[in-house]
Amino acid sequence: MKLTILGCYAATPRTLTNPTSQVLEIRNRMFLIDCAEGTQVQLRKNKLKFSKINHIFISHLHGDHFYGLIGLLSTFMLFNRQTDLHVYGPKGIKEIILLQLRLSESFTGYNLYFHELTSKESEVIFEDEKVIVKTIPLKHRVYTNGFLFQEKPKERKLNVEAVEHYNIDTVYYRKIKYGGDMTLEDGTVIPNAELTFDPEPVKTYAYCSDTMYDESIVPLIQNADVLYHEATFLESEADKAAKTMHSTAKEAATIAKLAKVKQLLLGHYSTRYSSIELFRAEAETVFPNVLLADDGAVFDFD
Amino acid sequence: MKLTILGCYAATPRTLTNPTSQVLEIRNRMFLIDCAEGTQVQLRKNKLKFSKINHIFISHLHGDHFYGLIGLLSTFMLFNRQTDLHVYGPKGIKEIILLQLRLSESFTGYNLYFHELTSKESEVIFEDEKVIVKTIPLKHRVYTNGFLFQEKPKERKLNVEAVEHYNIDTVYYRKIKYGGDMTLEDGTVIPNAELTFDPEPVKTYAYCSDTMYDESIVPLIQNADVLYHEATFLESEADKAAKTMHSTAKEAATIAKLAKVKQLLLGHYSTRYSSIELFRAEAETVFPNVLLADDGAVFDFD
Structure with a gap:
């Protein structure tokens, strides 16, 4: 699980700081979370492949979280993108994007799917065989969601010595990795625990921006490996x-x-402070393990 | 007359190049012409005061000419702008901006006036005592206007030696600068030509982007001091x-x-070429006096 911060400052883009956008790479998927003005240039600066982004999550419709979306979607057009693209965000986002495409007489060569969010309860908005994404309803001036990215349980690790010892054919490996026991030709059952090791633990990333202090999100983000939580002030x-x-x-x-x-x-x-280290110092008075996002920072959580 | 190029490349913003936006300073007015994504950061990099921009001209609704507008208008809100702001651009631009402001539940503290353009004939869209701005209808894939910025005639320059020689009171200076003759107390009429020098010639800037080759614009831009004309290829x-x-x-x-x-x-x-000098070389085979726009370039035409 790898996180690249494209921008992490509030309000307006400046010469050296960018408003919110980040890329989460997890189990070979690349998720773009928020997309402020300048995001496509930040993707280039951080050498992230545009074409690997198939899912974009927009927390809310304040400009410092989505004004870069229309430009990125247009660039995908110029790049002649063919792959489906999914955008998850508050109701209204579809109208904003389609109005601009219509007035510029542009047509995406790729399928653009909008998943408009209106629920005030947490819901699953993305799921495939490896990752699941749920909303984290937040309390802000406009309708806002955080997002919880969870890896699904990984396959167990083969105990190579053991499977060779029992002379097990490779065609059974997949079954074993998924937890199955093995019955040998003589009828002996070898329990899975003898043939495998526990898988790597699954990772969870909780993204919470923007929000006032709200304890009601605590059950949703319980035990997350990483919690990104806004600290504007x-x-x-x-x-x-x-x-x-x-x-x-x-x-x-x-x-x-x-x-x-x-x-x-x-x-x-907020850009009013002289150093972001002030945020760490204040947070550490309550919680020991504090990291600071910064534009261009890459966090490898494996 | 001073022109700052904030961006002058086609299509998508990149790490080192910006799509179209420029600032024309003329007779103490600051006009923003087109406003691609990243324009507000380019304004900062070029140390141009946001607050001096009161008029924004958008040529057409392709992203590389206006995706930065909503962000700039939002930043004006954050800066607590009070001064009126005028936006001139194709019909539809008002709907795009207001939809986004409405969905973000934002309200501008300043008056935001849209002057939506639909005419296919040249028309005067701005005029005050010193400058006049007309559209230059262009031929592109969508409805597009260039803009012609013309200084109005300046006041004549006082011949200080002459007015002192005739002992003319300063209360008459303004009349003289505007071309009036002077009648002395003894009835002698001093012709204006004896009391003043010719004013500086007025300047004209013609902005033409984006357009196919179209000779019908020639009468409109005749004898312009500077013609910015797109050369994508x-x-x-x-x-x-x-x-x-x-x-x-x-x-x-x-x-x-x-x-x-x-x-x-x-x-x-277009960013496909290895050097923009290739554009100058090709243009100079036809016309001798060729300048190259480049991001951050400043041209002083006085």
């Missing part, structure tokens, strides 16, 4: 956080502690 | 230019020659 600006329905670093850390996540990743910083 | 790709309704460098130069402009400024280059 420090406690010294707690009044501004409350007014704008954002969180402070301390509040983000409190959620991390309550949810017993392994690591907290902070982002969506 | 070289003659070696003349078939592509025709198919996509763009121009070659040679075609741009032919228009410049027919219109007897003083200087031709090329831009909107």
Whole structure:
């Protein structure tokens, strides 16, 4: 599980900082999460292949989270993309995109599917054989969802010495990796535990931006390997956080502690502060394992 | 008259090149012409004051000319702008912007006026006491206008020696600068020509992007000081230019020659070419005075 931060600052794009967008690579899938203005250039700078993105998740319809979407979709057209593309986001996103394509008399050569979200309860919005994605309803000024990315259980690891010892044919390996026992020709049953090792543990990534402090998300993100939680302000600006329905670093850390996540990743910083290290320092007073998102940062969580 | 090129490449924003946007400063007015994705960052990089922009001209609704507009308007909101803002562009631009503001539940604290264009004839779209702006109808795949920025005649320059010689009171200076003769107390009439020098000549800037080769624009841009004309392709790709309704460098130069402009400024280059100098070389076979736009370039035409 690898996360690349394309942008992690609040509000407006600036010369050296970018608003929110990140790429999660998990089990060979590449998910784009939010897509602020400039995201396509950030993808290029970080040498991420546009063509590997098939699913884009938009948390909410504030510009610093989606103004780059129309440009990215247009670039896919120019690149003559053929593969299906899925966009998950609040109701209204389809109208915004299609209006602009219609007025520019453009047609996508690829199928563009919109999955418009309206539910205020968590729901599964993507699932294949390896990964499942659920919404995390958040509390912000407009309808907003976070996203929970969960690996499905991996196949068990073959104990090569054991299978060779029992002279098991390779055609049975797949069955064994999926937990099956093995019956030998003489009728002896070899239990799976003797033929395999436990698989690598599955990973979970919870993305929560933008939101006010909200303990109701804790059950959804319980024990996540990584929680990205917005921290737009420090406690010294707690009044501004409350007014704008954002969180402070301390509040983000409190959620991390309550949810017993392994690591907290902070982002969506207001640019008013002299150093993002201030966010880490404040969060660490509550929760020990704090990482800082920064534009271009790559986190390998394997 | 000063022109800053924020972006001058066709199609998609890349790591080192930006799609179309430029700032024309003329008689203390600052006009933004086209506004591709990334324009607000380019404004910052070029240290141009956002707050001085009161008029934005959008040539057409292809993404590489206007996807940055919604972000810039949003940033004006964040900056708590109060001054009126005027946007001139094809019909549909108002719906695109207002839909996004509505869905993000945002309200501009400033008055945002849309001047939607539909005419296929040249028309005056802006006029004040110093500058007049007319459309230049262009031929492209969608409804497109270029823009002609013309200075109005300037006031004459006072001949300080002469007015002092005749002991003329300063209250008459304004009348004299506007061309009036002066009657002295003894009844003698001093003709204006004796009291003033000719004013600086007025400047004209013609912006033509995007368009196929079209001689019908020649009368509109006749004798312009500077003609910016798109040159997406070289003659070696003349078939592509025709198919996509763009121009070659040679075609741009032919228009410049027919219109007897003083200087031709090329831009909107396809990124397929190894050097933009190839565009200059091709254009110079037809017209001698060729300048090359490039991102961040500043041209002082005074």
